[in-house]
Each structure stands twice: as structure tokens, then as C-alpha cells.
Amino acid sequence: MKRKIIGLVVVVLAISFSAFTSRVETEKNAKFGTYYWFPTDPVGNPQTTAGLYYQSNDPYVCSFTGMGYYCAAAYTSYTQDVYGYHASGYLVLQHFYPN
């Protein structure tokens, strides 16, 4: 009986934690295959932008610098403040140039 209760508690905790971290509500609003695109620094961190792209393909054109680097990333959500738009939600796609 004790084992069953502990097992149940573990399952409930896992589901609750999953629901808390998954941000399901944000994704329900997102259209299938359409994401918010952000330029990234060479190691892949999304940058703050003045404009927002919400589309299915990468809108950023990467230029050749002689070595590979991260170029753009697609996220499921965004936040906005006085500095501009910030990537939020899940990282869905990440483009590595020149791949």
C-alpha cells in the first residue's frame, strides 16, 4: 500500500512538473509548423530584435564568414519589452550555416 501511494505521488509530481514546464497554452496558440524566428549569435543564443517573423521558413540570410556558425532559430513564443522582441517558449529549429 505504501509503495502504491509513493508511486502515485511520483506520477502526479511528474505530470504536474511536466505541465508546469511545457507551457502548453503558448503552443496551443501556435499554428502547426509556424514559429517565431530570431537571429542568433555564433553559439546559438537568440538575439533581441526590433521586428518579428512568424512563418514556417528561415527569413534570415546568412553570409559566409569562412567557418560554420549558428544563424537563426525558431521558437514557439516570444516576449516583448521596450528593447524589442525576445525569444521565448521552445526552441524548435536551429539553423547552422553553412549546413
Added chain:
Amino acid sequence: MHLRNFSTETKTMNQQTRKWIADCCVYSLVFLFVYTATSKLSRHEIFQIQLERFPWIKHMAFIIAWVVPAVELAAAVLLLTRRARRAGLYISLALMILFTLYLAFMLGTEKHLPCSCGGVISSMSWGQHLVFNIFFTGIAIMGIVYSPPKIKFYET
């Protein structure tokens, strides 16, 4: 007589410790599998899209996107079932080895892809994820080692 009692007590204590370690391993794995499976299912479309960008498995992305969380949940159910616990531990070990090998392969290639794993685990880098997987592979092995065998042989 006194020594025999001491020996029995020590043995019982060791068995209890072993059982406690096995329980901790099992509940850790249950938490991991339920958490990652529900995270994958709650953002199933994204999970499938990410799998479609992976080498080797992209043609089976639709099937894998359902099979992986289903197997994870099945493993969790087996782990919570007393009679099937050992089978659950073996399935957990097989899953963790499979994921770890795939991760190692990903680290060895030049592909730079976002992690398709569930929840907060997706925010880890490939290297961190590999260490995380190796740790839980160790947990599964420890669970198998410390869990009592399914069949007990009694002296006649």
C-alpha cells in the same frame, strides 16, 4: 545464539538498504519517464517536426513521435507493478542505452540540431544531455543490481 541474531539483523538491514536503494532507482526512473513522456505528448507536433530533421530516423518521425512516449509510459507502468518491476528496469536500461548511443552519435556528427527531448531537459546542451543520460543509465543498472530477483528459491 547471540552471534546468529546479530548476523540475521545485519542481513535484514542489508536487505532493507538494498530494497531502499532499488526503490529510489525505480521512482527516479518513473519520474523521468512520466515527465518526459507527458512533455513530449503535450507538444507532440513540435516533437515530430524536430524528429523529421534528425538523420536516420526522419523517415519514421511520425511513428517514433508516438512510439517513444508510449514506450516510456509503458516502462513507468511496469516499474510500478511489483511483479513486472524487473522487466521494467531492463526496458528502462535498454531505453537509456538507446538514447545515450543516439546522443553520442549526434555529438559525433556535424549536425547541429535542437534537442527533441521533453520539458526542461530540452534546454540542456548535447554534452550535458549525454552526461544526464549516462547518469540515468547508471540508475537503471543500480536498480537491476539492487532489486530482489523475481523468482525465489527456497531450501527444502
